[in-house]
Amino acid sequence: MTNKKTDVVTELVTLIKKGNAHVPLTDAVADLPAELRGKKVRGLPYSIWQLVDHLRFTQWDIVEFSTAEGHESPEWPAGYWSEHITEVSDELWNGALQQIAKDQERFFKLLKDRADELLQPFPWGSGQSLFREAVLIADHNAYHVGEIIVLRRLLDAWE
Template sequence: MADKVVIKSLEELLTGSHAHISFEDAVRDVPESIRGVVPENMPYSIWQLVEHIRIAQWDILEFSKNPGHQSPPWPEGYWPKDPAPKNDEAWKHSIAHIKKDCAEFINLLKRTDADLYAPFPHGDGQHLFREALLIADHTSYHTGEIVAVRRMLGAWK
């Protein structure tokens, strides 16, 4: 029973917006003209933040399910070099992948044989519960940055 409550809470944390705005709300209706703009005194654009969220979440998902997974090199493998997406399709693709990979991670949590707290044999102490918190924390942090960049660029309500 306790694990069901924990899993439901993790799912809400990964997809919801209790203490902050959701990722989906933060990227909704971002004008194409500002997706690749790097504001003064900021190191990245909204596009780079979105892609960074996608890459990091994908890496955590793959690590959690595949003992042979090789993570990208840090930090260059986690940040796109180009500040803007190639086109609107690349933007939509990245956002769709974030949603798809999040759902896949939640499915890992819900598997009947899932042990939330058992360390992965291929890691150094990581387990599903920790990786769920890592995804939520990381995405939340960068979602806040997306909102801040949108404010800087005058594209936030």
Template sequence: MKTTNKEHGILIDELVHLLNGGNAHADLPTALANLPANLRGAKPDKLPYSIWQLVEHIRIAQWDMLEFCKDGSHESPNWPDDYWPKETSPENDEAWTRSVKQIDIDRDEFIGLIKNGDLFEKIPHGDGQNILREVLQAADHNAYHIAEIIVIRRLLGAW
């Protein structure tokens, strides 16, 4: 199916909106707004991870999907161990800020790929993936874990 320039533009706009946390999904800045630093590493009873671990997991997974799209020699981390940090809290405020900022940088690079690349062309080093599929996967993955951040904040009384 061939799309028109107008349809292609609409699709790009919708993907950008989705990556930025649009429609029914909260975005990461909203989920993290006014989060007290002492709660970044808190783990509510019976939950396996903290907000910090979710933020880092989002960063690592999104980076991996982005690099897969760009680089045929990229080697993904080992699943699941290398996608989840062991430490429950960031080392310091700088580590927290760096992780959140990297998520934004990589998301913006994904947006550049969808604006300047062929969404439907198979990624040469993949097994059928294309940029559209990877972007949808990244947006879906991020939305899922951002919702978990909000649930944790609710359980901690910080939402």
């Protein structure tokens, strides 16, 4: 017999990591030519880099909020979006992707360590729970990964 709470945590981790019905971030950015990272497409307000950096920052914010009381999130939306830059160095790009992976691992540990409290509202916030924040990460990532793929298609960089 399996532990239902462990099963839920496993499903949440899989959803965040692999996207289930959605392309995971790692696949969405794989083999993206460096010169396209900061390129904007007419009619869209952001580049692939800005989307990746937005995912990095927003996920970090959610993990920090989920960890303990006292975390102060920045003003929405300005605090969650970086300025447009046209050239994104390998260091900046890889650093953002590594931070996303690192924060996901931090969040997965939190899910596993607090599996008995998944639906219990945090003592801080306005009713958020660890389960809700996990679904938020998965939902938010899927939305913006879809935008990355659309941008890649518009830039003729997606098969």
